[in-house]
Amino acid sequence: MRNLLLISMLTVSWGCKQPAYLQLPQTDASTPCLNLLNAEFKTVLYNGHINVVGNHLSGLLLFKQTGKDSTRVVFSTEMGIKFFDFEFTPAGFKVIYCIDKLNKKVILRQLEKDIGLLLFQNIIPNNIKNYKGTNEIYMGTSSGKAETYYTTDSSCTHIKRIEDVYKGKLKILFHLTELKGGMPDSVYIDHKNYEFNISLKQIQR
Amino acid sequence: MDKKLLLALMLIFSAFKMTSQPKGYVAVTNVAEFRQKMSEAAAKTNSVKSDFTQEKNLTVLDEKIVSKGIFRFKKQKKVRMEYTSPFKYLFIINGEKVTIRDSQKSTSFSARSNKLFTVINNVIIDCIQGTALDNKDFTSTVYKNDKNYLLVLKPVKKELREYFNEINVSLDIKDLSVSKIDMIEPSGDNTVILFQNKEINATIPDAEFTID
Numbered sequence: 001m002r003n004l005l006l007i008s009m010l011t012v013s014w015g016c017k018q019p020a021y022l023q024l025p026q027t028d029a030s031t032p033c034l035n036l037l038n039a040e041f042k043t044v045l046y047n048g049h050i051n052v053v054g055n056h057l058s059g060l061l062l063f064k065q066t067g068k069d070s071t072r073v074v075f076s077t078e079m080g081i082k083f084f085d086f087e088f089t090p091a092g093f094k095v096i097y098c099i100d101k102l103n104k105k106v107i108l109r110q111l112e113k114d115i116g117l118l119l120f121q122n123i124i125p126n127n128i129k130n131y132k133g134t135n136e137i138y139m140g141t142s143s144g145k146a147e148t149y150y151t152t153d154s155s156c157t158h159i160k161r162i163e164d165v166y167k168g169k170l171k172i173l174f175h176l177t178e179l180k181g182g183m184p185d186s187v188y189i190d191h192k193n194y195e196f197n198i199s200l201k202q203i204q205r
Numbered sequence: 206m207d208k209k210l211l212l213a214l215m216l217i218f219s220a221f222k223m224t225s226q227p228k229g230y231v232a233v234t235n236v237a238e239f240r241q242k243m244s245e246a247a248a249k250t251n252s253v254k255s256d257f258t259q260e261k262n263l264t265v266l267d268e269k270i271v272s273k274g275i276f277r278f279k280k281q282k283k284v285r286m287e288y289t290s291p292f293k294y295l296f297i298i299n300g301e302k303v304t305i306r307d308s309q310k311s312t313s314f315s316a317r318s319n320k321l322f323t324v325i326n327n328v329i330i331d332c333i334q335g336t337a338l339d340n341k342d343f344t345s346t347v348y349k350n351d352k353n354y355l356l357v358l359k360p361v362k363k364e365l366r367e368y369f370n371e372i373n374v375s376l377d378i379k380d381l382s383v384s385k386i387d388m389i390e391p392s393g394d395n396t397v398i399l400f401q402n403k404e405i406n407a408t409i410p411d412a413e414f415t416i417d
Contacts (some may be wrong), residue, residue, distance in 0.1 A: 043268060047292045049309045058294070058307035064266050072266055078294040078307070079286075079325055080261045080388060080396030081368055097392060100367060199309070203291045205271070 021138045021149075024131040033137055033156040034128065037120045041065055041182025046200040048075065053195050059083065061200060063119075063183060072096070073115055086111070088119055114189055114198065117148065117162055117174065136160070158184065227373070230348035230355050239347050239354065240338055246381035247335030253278040253382065254404040257286075261396045276400060278333055283414040284326045298326050299414045311417045324365060325372075325386065325398075328358065332374055332383045343372070353378055353385075367391075380405065 041063065048061040062074045070089045076082040085096040093112045095103070102108075116122065123141055131138040139150045151161040162174035170192050176184035180202055187200040226232060233239050254277055261270040272292065277285040281300070288294040295306040303323060304313045316323045324342070331337040338345050342365060343358035356374040360366045368390065375385040382405060386398045 045270065047308065049307065056310050056312055058305075058309065060270060060292075062263070062266075062268065062270065064268060066266070074263060074266070076261065076270075077322070078272070078288055078292065079296070079322075080259060080398075081321065082390060082392075082394060085392075201308075205291055 021131050021133055021136070021151075022140075024133055024138070027130045027132045030130075030137075030156065033130070033139060033152055034125055036152060036156055036159050037123050037125070037128075037139070037150065039120055039182060044181050044183040045203045045205060046187075047203050049199045051195070051197050060203070071119055084111070086115065088116060088121055093121075110191075110196075113164070114172065117164060117172070118184075118187060118189075227348055227355055227357070230350050233347040233349050233354070236338070236347055240335075243332075243335040243337065243381055245335075247333060249406075250333055250382075251280050251406050252409050253333060254407040254409060255400045256402045258399045258401065259288075259396060260399075262394060264393050264395075277409050277413055278329070279409050279411070279414065280334075282330055282334070283411075284330060285413050286326065296322075296326065297414055297416060298323060298330070299416050302416045304416045306417070313417050320364070321368065324368075325388065328372055328374060328386065329383055332356070332376060332381075337374070349378065351378070354381065 043062065043064045046061040046063075048059055050057045050059075059075055059077045062072075062076075064072045064074075066072050066087075070087065073084075073086045073088065074082065075084050082097065082099075084098040084102060086098075087094040087096055093116065095108060098108070102111075127141050129140045131140070135154050137152045137154060137156060139152070141148050145167045147165040149161075149163040149165070150159050151163075152159055158179045159176050161176065162172075163170055164172035164174075173190045173192065175188040175190075177186045178184070183202070184200075185202050187198070189198040189200075191197065255275070257274055257276045259272045259274075263269075272288050273290045274286065274288040274294075276287075277283075282298065283300070284296075284298040286296040293308050295304075297304045297306075298316060301316050302313060303316050303319070304311060305322070306312075316327075320342075328337070328340070328343075331340050337356055337358075338347075340358070342362060343360055345359075346357045348355040348357065354376040356376065358372040358374065360369050360371075370389045370391050373385075373387040373389070374383060375387075376382065377384045382400075382403055384400055384403075388396045390396075
């Protein structure tokens with residue numbers, strides 16, 4: 001129990017260091033855990049809130065799987081004004097529509113990254129390293145200087161956290177709650193290098 | 206060959222002519238008379254209370270997002286649009302000030318500083334206050350059938366054309382109250398707001414339009 005507390009504290013506060021669970025023994029990834037990295041759902045609607053450097057924006061974020069491994073993501077205001085419509089496929093990320101104010105390389109790259117991580121885009125199962133703690137399982141992938149860690153509960157019912165790391169530093173931390181309709185019921189995305197967070201809560205229709 | 210070309214052009218032209226007039230409507234030729242009717246109706250309307258149903262249609266994705274709420278208008282230029290289901294969202298215009306309250310935060314700003322967030326409500330205000338044909342942000346064409354007048358508003362400025370191809374406002378022919386707004390996006394997606402259970406000149410406390 002004391003170890004778990006220590007691991008949790010280190011995980012939350014790591015910053016420049018490697019996450020504590022990388023010290024845990026590496027194990028084989030189990031199929032149920034790996035299956036969590038393959039989101040399957042039909043349509044999920046979220047009420048979303050974005051806070052970026054003192055500005056606040058809310059709206060509706062719709063995720064729809066349009067085919068195997070293809071997802072459309074549409075964000076509009078509550079009053080129906082569409083801000084963006086993106087498509088994620090194995091071939092890549094495509095902007096179907098985006099208002100001029102958001103249609104900037106740096107913004108699109110960040111949105112692609114955040115939404116892509118939530119949709120477990122570009123994960124190669126064979127590259128996943130698995131670490132088993134007392135109550136949590138940690139799955140990690142890396143590509144060059146970028147690493148991503150997915151934390152699940154011990155029975156692999158859902159992903160609880162996603163940590164995006166670059167050059168050993170935590171850049172984005174996702175907190176996810178249990179799955180509803182194949183997607184997390186709520187999501188909190190916290191960017192560590194500047195004031196930018198996104199919170200999503202599913203809307204039952 | 207020339208005759209065939211002429212025939213083809215005539216067919217194309219007639220098709221354009223047919224599509225330019227909304228189905229089931231005829232163009233109102235005496236716009237001055239319509240304007241007069243709007244002014245008279247506006248003079249008699251001090252407040253409007255109604256429910257509304259909003260339907261956003263994402264055509265390519267074959268998806269509908271339906272939300273419901275209550276609408277309040279009070280002279281001069283006070284609007285309260287409160288979404289109650291399936292999410293909570295409140296939008297208030299009081300003169301030149303706007304407050305938006307979502308489930309996390311309340312934000313207030315000047316209506317002039319953010320036209321995008323106020324454009325729909327300003328269209329509603331213009332219709333109720335009888336000034337819809339004077340809004341310089343849109344060119345307008347008026348149609349009618351036996352139940353409704355239809356205002357087809359086309360945005361003039363690029364900043365609004367990015368969001369809307371046109372905004373169609375249906376007005377009840379009996380009292381010229383707004384019964385439907387259809388916002389059509391360049392992609393073909395649209396958002397329809399239907400106003401139901403309308404009460405004209407009901408008592409509405411000023412507190413409902415309090416800006417934070």
